[in-house]
Amino acid sequence: MAKNKEPAFVEHITPRSEDFSQWYTDVILKADLVDYAPVRGCMVIKPYGYGIWELIQKEMDARFKATGHSNVYFPMLIPESLLLKEAEHVEGFAPEVAWVTQGGTEKLQERLAIRPTSETLFCAMYSKWVQSWRDLPMKYNQWCSVMRWEKSTRPFLRTSEFLWQEGHTIHATPEEAQEETLLMLEVYREFSENVMNIPVFTGQKSDKEKFAGARATYSMEAMMQDGKALQAGTSHNFGTNFAEVFDIQYLSKDGKLEYVHETSWGVSTRLIGALIMTHGDERGLRLPPKLAPIQVVILPIAAHKPGVLDKATELAKTLEAAGLRVELDDRDTVSAGWKFNEWELKGVPLRLELGPRDIAQGQVTFVRRDTLEKGQLPLEGIARAARDLLEEVGRALYRQAEEFKDAHTYIARNMEELTEGVQTGFVRASWCGCRECEDEIKEKTTATSRNMPFDQSDMPSDVCVCCGKPAAKVMYFAKAY
RNA sequence: CGGGGUGUAGCGCAGCUCGGUAGCGCACGUGCUUUGGGAGCAUGGGGUCGCAGGUUCAAAUCCUGUCACCCCGACCA
Numbered sequence: 001m002a003k004n005k006e007p008a009f010v011e012h013i014t015p016r017s018e019d020f021s022q023w024y025t026d027v028i029l030k031a032d033l034v035d036y037a038p039v040r041g042c043m044v045i046k047p048y049g050y051g052i053w054e055l056i057q058k059e060m061d062a063r064f065k066a067t068g069h070s071n072v073y074f075p076m077l078i079p080e081s082l083l084l085k086e087a088e089h090v091e092g093f094a095p096e097v098a099w100v101t102q103g104g105t106e107k108l109q110e111r112l113a114i115r116p117t118s119e120t121l122f123c124a125m126y127s128k129w130v131q132s133w134r135d136l137p138m139k140y141n142q143w144c145s146v147m148r149w150e151k152s153t154r155p156f157l158r159t160s161e162f163l164w165q166e167g168h169t170i171h172a173t174p175e176e177a178q179e180e181t182l183l184m185l186e187v188y189r190e191f192s193e194n195v196m197n198i199p200v201f202t203g204q205k206s207d208k209e210k211f212a213g214a215r216a217t218y219s220m221e222a223m224m225q226d227g228k229a230l231q232a233g234t235s236h237n238f239g240t241n242f243a244e245v246f247d248i249q250y251l252s253k254d255g256k257l258e259y260v261h262e263t264s265w266g267v268s269t270r271l272i273g274a275l276i277m278t279h280g281d282e283r284g285l286r287l288p289p290k291l292a293p294i295q296v297v298i299l300p301i302a303a304h305k306p307g308v309l310d311k312a313t314e315l316a317k318t319l320e321a322a323g324l325r326v327e328l329d330d331r332d333t334v335s336a337g338w339k340f341n342e343w344e345l346k347g348v349p350l351r352l353e354l355g356p357r358d359i360a361q362g363q364v365t366f367v368r369r370d371t372l373e374k375g376q377l378p379l380e381g382i383a384r385a386a387r388d389l390l391e392e393v394g395r396a397l398y399r400q401a402e403e404f405k406d407a408h409t410y411i412a413r414n415m416e417e418l419t420e421g422v423q424t425g426f427v428r429a430s431w432c433g434c435r436e437c438e439d440e441i442k443e444k445t446t447a448t449s450r451n452m453p454f455d456q457s458d459m460p461s462d463v464c465v466c467c468g469k470p471a472a473k474v475m476y477f478a479k480a481y
Numbered sequence: 482c483g484g485g486g487u488g489u490a491g492c493g494c495a496g497c498u499c500g501g502u503a504g505c506g507c508a509c510g511u512g513c514u515u516u517g518g519g520a521g522c523a524u525g526g527g528g529u530c531g532c533a534g535g536u537u538c539a540a541a542u543c544c545u546g547u548c549a550c551c552c553c554g555a556c557c558a
Contacts, residue, residue, distance in 0.1 A: 021552065036550070092558065117558085151482070151556065158557090211558045219558090234558065266558095301517050337518035355517055365517085446554090 013345075016282055020226040025155070027276060031285050031346050034155045041153040041160035045269070048346065051293030052272055053163060057143060059195050059290065060165065060267070063187050069139045069167060074121050076144070077112040082120045086245045089119065092212020096148040098160075114147045119213065119238075119264055122168040123246035130260060132251045133172050139180070141167040156273035157230070157481050164268035170248065170260040174239065177261035181237040184265040185218045188233035196271065197288040197398040198222050198278050199405050200232060201426065201476055203451030208438050211264075215239040221450045221476070223405045224277040227425040229450050229478035232274050235265035273481075278401050285347025286369050288397055289390040294327040296386055297348045299339055301355030303330060312354045315364065315382065322383035324390075344369060349393045350386060370396050413461045415444065418477060422447035426478040430471030432464035440466055441477060450476040 014022040028034055033049030084090050093116045100112040147161045171177040192198045200220040210217035214236040222232045240259035248260045279286040289295055300312040316328040329339050353365040363376045370393045377385045408425025412418035421427035422445050438449050452473050464471050
């Protein structure tokens with residue numbers, strides 16, 4: 001057999017190196033994460049894809065609770081008058097709002113927006129609920145879907161309706177609100193690195209790129225394997241901007257009426273897109289162990305031979321008892337070779353093969369999805385060994401992503417270097433801070449400002465990469481999804 | 482929104498130029514043989530050709546419109 005030929009399964013997925021976009025589409029469809037819905041721009045998230053989202057929710061929600069937040073549910077419809085209250089906010093979202101204009105057979109007196117985000121609704125309710133400083137802070141979160149009438153869509157990255165969580169909090173002081181804003185960004189960063197195994201750039205957005213109605217927006221930006229940026233989570237500080245418009249006031253300790261300071265923060269099913277584009281390879285998905293709906297797949301080999309299936313079932317039970325998410329693939333309708341490729345496409349982090357030879361020697365054959373490294377483990381103590389291996393897979397995925405990120409992060413001192421850098425990655429540059437330069441950079445390179453790192457100490461240059469005037473900030477630039 | 486492409490069986494495609502009984506591979510059903518990297522043979526089932534108009538004795542094929550999806554741009558927290 002010709003060893004240098006590509007294996008047959010490669011024909012089923014467009015090579016990642018050849019066409020990254022098509023590869024992405026092929027992988028999500030073939031791994032059975034989503035399907036296109038009959039509604040324009042909408043997708044159905046299928047069981048395997050939704051399983052990933054459920055695990056994201058579970059991990060994320062525990063972190064929200066641990067930082068003192070409670071879950072609530074707000075309606076999906078927003079009266080037009082409410083949405084129109086904050087001018088900057090409306091301007092930002094108006095072009096992509098879907099409207100309900102009729103109820104049953106009657107035309108509505110006032111149009112209702114299908115929520116593109118819920119700041120205005122939260123504000124309306126907060127203004128009813130807050131009386132005194134004793135009511136503060138209020139720290140709520142909701143898991144829901146929102147709708148934005150996007151012109152061009154891609155599964156998980158940009159769809160008309162998408163699932164997310166939106167946290168909305170109000171505080172007595174600016175200091176508390178800022179602390180909350182940065183705390184939740186930190187929650188997102190920790191989650192991304194430890195649960196998704198994705199390194200991120202955290203920092204503050206420019207005025208141009210900040211959220212409509214926010215005083216300050218912070219983001220985490222992840223680098224995809226084509227070098228483009230994916231905004232993976234945002235945290236906003238509104239100051240008293242919305243409070244003044246919606247009249248959210250409280251009576252302070254010394255008896256004065258004060259406006260509350262408000263924050264909001266969110267992540268969405270876009271994170272699943274980030275997983276795919278960060279870790280995926282030519283064979284398909286490589287899921288981080290903490291988010292894999294199936295962490296270990298067990299393949300009985302020559303399952304018709306006596307004892308094999310029993311032993312495999314026993315192995316599955318042992319691992320399940322140890323708290324692992326296990327699938328025993330005992331299908332007799334497809335060959336072992338087929339199963340190998342299928343589970344690799346679906347990104348299961350660890351595969352255990354159990355055949356007559358393994359059983360005779362009291363061992364199991366393992367294959368790591370991240371490296372495809374193959375070896376043997378004793379059946380004795382297998383649960384512990386499997387758990388250790390899964391942890392190592394997670395660490396290895398992170399290391400690999402981090403190496404890629406570091407190798408594709410460049411320093412630019414002039415426009416030539418910036419232009420070249422954003423072709424394959426992120427560019428760290430000094431910036432004067434003015435909108436004109438940001439626009440010019442986008443015009444010339446199609447790259448946008450991503451965020452300004454918190455550590456501003458290491459300036460690439462003391463003049464702006466674009467206009468040559470004195471530099472004010474270190475900014476990352478990249479092409480973005 | 483602009484440029485390019487694609488819609489024919491569950492999936493991948495051919496047929497369209499030049500109108501004349503709907504095809505192929507995979508998958509699926511049944512039987513036997515197989516089983517450690519995408520098994521083999523035999524046999525069988527499945528399609529208002531994206532949708533709507535039009536031309537014609539006759540349309541998957543020609544004409545008009547429309548919808549959806551993919552890629553590249555533009556736009557966009």
